Amino acid sequence: MxxxxxxxxxxxxxxxxxxxxxxxxxxxxxxxxxxxxxxxxxxxxxxxxxxxxxxxxxxxxxxxxxxxxxxxQNFELKYIVYKDLKERGYYVQPSAADFRVYPRGSHPGKSAAKIFVHVLSERQLLSVKLLQESVESAENVHKQFILAVVDEESDLTFYEVKSASPKGEMSEPFPAVKTNATFLEDRVIAWDAEASGTLYARGFYGKMLDSERLQLSLVESLYLFSRGIIIVRDRKGKAFSFDEFVEKASRIEGSFLRKFSAYKALRDSGHVAKTGFKFGTHFRVYRKVESIEKLPHSEYLVNVIPGDHEFRLPVMSGAVRLANSVRKRMIFAVEKGEEVEYLDISRVKM
Amino acid sequence: MxxxxxxxxxxxxxxxxxxxxxxxxxxxxxxxxxxxxxxxxxxxxxxxxxxxxxxxxxxxxxxxxxxxxxxxQNFELKYIVYKDLKERGYYVQPSAADFRVYPRGSHPGKSAAKIFVHVLSERQLLSVKLLQESVESAENVHKQFILAVVDEESDLTFYEVKSASPKGEMSEPFPAVKTNATFLEDRVIAWDAEASGTLYARGFYGKMLDSERLQLSLVESLYLFSRGIIIVRDRKGKAFSFDEFVEKASRIEGSFLRKFSAYKALRDSGHVAKTGFKFGTHFRVYRKVESIEKLPHSEYLVNVIPGDHEFRLPVMSGAVRLANSVRKRMIFAVEKGEEVEYLDISRVKM
CATH class of the missing domain: 3.40.1170.20 (tRNA intron endonuclease, N-terminal domain)
Known part of the structure; x- marks a missing residue:
């Protein structure tokens, strides 16, 4: 023809x-x-x-x-994705978000498309703001939003992106104690054995330095400080105000306040959040901890990113792959004022 | 006392x-x-x-x-590491690289120290230049070089860093063919069915677009081009010179030449290197591939970094964790002129 x-x-x-x-x-x-x-x-x-x-x-x-x-523009990328989807047996139509994909066994005219597929090269930067808008548009019309990323060797990886509102099951965010702590070089130590033990074993805060003293991270310290649980002093005995603490912590860690917003949101919503350093993320998050001796499997890894962040896709890919390889969900906490919004990104097979 | x-x-x-x-x-x-x-x-x-x-x-x-x-400075960090090593039963002495650690069962005076331990906070940047110098100093006197990274919650992770000279087992880096290819938007396609098939199935280059045409990545293309295996033209038929190719590829990917140096070094030393996108790294590397249908397990993940790179430790931690979780070694290829030097970083238990 x-x-x-x-x-x-x-x-x-x-x-x-x-x-x-x-x-x-x-x-x-x-x-x-x-x-x-x-x-x-x-x-x-x-x-x-x-x-x-x-x-x-x-x-x-x-x-x-x-x-x-x-x-x-992007013709080769689009062709690679289109061909792949067709060969998997999907009916596919061009659309504003690159492609609309119909459910298996269905086709245009029989039912509505189920999936919006957005095509990207691994080399393109992905604006988190545009991503949030795309996900919202898709979710408003009950569609699944999929990123199809074409790597430099023309291999395809599909990611599902959705909004999330994780809820934990901890009944109280902190135990009712009151104790003194010292801001040392870049961490805080609480000295009282009883209060330290309670914060550690019942609140799941910090790490014991020895049998008596508790080391707290900066975000943990500000959270407990802002709730009146600890009083923080410098090494010469002078008590910090909230603003002084934030200023000193921000000098140590540029993105301190952003990280704190996410930590606060996670604790306030009933989670236990601990450092995700071993996974290269800001936090690993537990929905429920019953005993500090038997820490359960943590459900999420959380990375905190600014509202104007642009994802480098190989970095996003590595984070999602690592989370999935240890059976966790990879969640990005996007700063929005003093709050955060969550994006859940996972690899999917089409 | x-x-x-x-x-x-x-x-x-x-x-x-x-x-x-x-x-x-x-x-x-x-x-x-x-x-x-x-x-x-x-x-x-x-x-x-x-x-x-x-x-x-x-x-x-x-x-x-x-x-x-x-x-x-760093007293708290050093204390955390020292206490941990003592409680594991090691004899430890202060030294220029923070600590010298004696082999288990030995002590000062009985034998020489075996390990140099360098202490870092997860918040400190780690200069790859200083790291290379430290590793070289340690290796010159037959010591193991260990980084002890203290995270914000005072948990400790130990990394062994050593120089590496990986050798692959491929007998020829490319098959002897000669064919035409087109530089499209950000990838290259070879059109001839027979040459494409040979490059793909015997050289393990690229990915078939369909049964006849082969898609090549930019580093693969320049490697094959520089060896006279492919002639690369633009979409209007004009042939590229080596410099024109490098210029166009560098516009598409800023760090193209650095990545090419590592790709070339890996191929020249008998490896098959493919994209590591799914792992968030530049390459995944095979020591030997016998059949494209049965790709073996890839042994290394390789990230290419400039000579003046400064590691953000959470990023390094994530990369090493991911490599280890998929049973691969994490290797950093450090640019040095047109060559690269390799650093092998792995998590170790003390």
Missing amino acids: KTQLKEDRVLAGKEAVAELYKTGYFGRPRDGGLELSLVEAAYLQSRGKIDIELEGKLLDFREFFEQASLRQ | KTQLKEDRVLAGKEAVAELYKTGYFGRPRDGGLELSLVEAAYLQSRGKIDIELEGKLLDFREFFEQASLRQ
Whole structure:
């Protein structure tokens, strides 16, 4: 079947409506004929279903591919993803978020599309703001949002991105004690054996330095300080105000306040959050801890990112892979004022 | 036993030489008495072995700890590491690289120290240049070099760092073919079915776009181009020179040349290197591939870093953890001119 390459579309005649659209749901009927996107046309050409002419000259696959690559940004990426989805048996339509994908066994006209697929090269930066907007748009119309990332060797990895509101099951965020602590060089120590033991064994805060003294991280310290549980002094005995603590902690760690917002949100929502250093993330998070001797499996790894963050996709990929390899969910806590919003990103098979 | 805090040392009398040095190898004999470092003194005080006075006043543990923290940078970190090593049964001596550690069952005077331990907070940046120098110094005197990283919750993770010269077992780095390829938007496609098949199935290059065409990554393309295996043209048919290719690839990926140096070194030394995107690294590396259908387990993950790189330790921790969780070695290829030097970093239990 002969078709014509015109700008960034391929136009087919009336017979294509019956042969390609009605049987395979390729293209969109227009003015009595059928309009194909460049990826649809390349796919049909590679399967010998259509011939493509440009100004009267027949294009072979290579010629059409080079033309299409010149006429549409990300053409190669889109072709790789489209072809992969077709070969998995999905019906796929071009859309604003690159592709709409129909549920298995369904097709356009039978039911609505279920998935929005957004195509990216591993080299592209992904703005978390745009990602949040895309996920929200998809969730508003009850669609699943999938990122299809094409790596430099043209391998494909699919990520599902969804909003999350994790809830923990801890009944109290901290035990009712009151004790003194010292801000040393970059950590805080509580000295009283009884209060230290209670904070450690009942509140799951810090780490015992020895049988009597408790070492607290900066976020733990500010959280307990802001709730009146500890009084923090410097090494010469002077008590800190909230602002002085924040200022000193921020000098030690530039993103202290952002990290604190996430820590506070996690503790306030009934979780126990501990450092995720061993996993390269800010926190590992437990929904419920009953005994400090028997720490359960932590459910989430949480990375805190600013609202204007741009993901480098290899970094995101590594974080998700690590979380999944230790059977945890990878959650990004996106700063929004003094609160955070959560994005849950996981690798999925299509 | 009474001791005196003087500047950043604690001084004990003659009896300490017999009681602390000769039985436990604490301190260094000086002028008839014993000189203890601050961490040694804090450890001995916490075990009730010594009393510490400052200008005639007896200090309790908290008072001494606050004093020590004011007098020595990283005191808390060093104390955490020292105490941990002592409790594991090691004899430990202060040294230029923080600590020298004696083999199990040995002690100062019996044999030489076996391990140099360098202490870091997770918040400190680690210069790869200094790291390379430290590892070289240690290896020159046949010592193991260990990083002890204290995270914000005072948990300890030990990393062994060593130089590496990985060797692969591939007999030829590429098959002897010659074919045409097109540089599309950000990848290269070879069009000839036979050459494509040979490069893919015998050289383990690229990924088949379909049964005839081969997609190559930018580093693969330049490697094959520089060896005369492929001729690369733009989408309008103009052939690239080596420099034009490098210029275009570098516009697409800022660190292209650095990555190419490592790719070239790995291929030249008999490895097959493929993208490590799914692991968040530049490459995953096979020592030997016999069949593209049955790719074996890849042995290394390789990240390429500039010579003046500064590691953020949580990022390094995540990379090592991920590599270890999929039973691979984590290797950093450090750019040095047009060559690379390798550092192998792994988590170890002490």
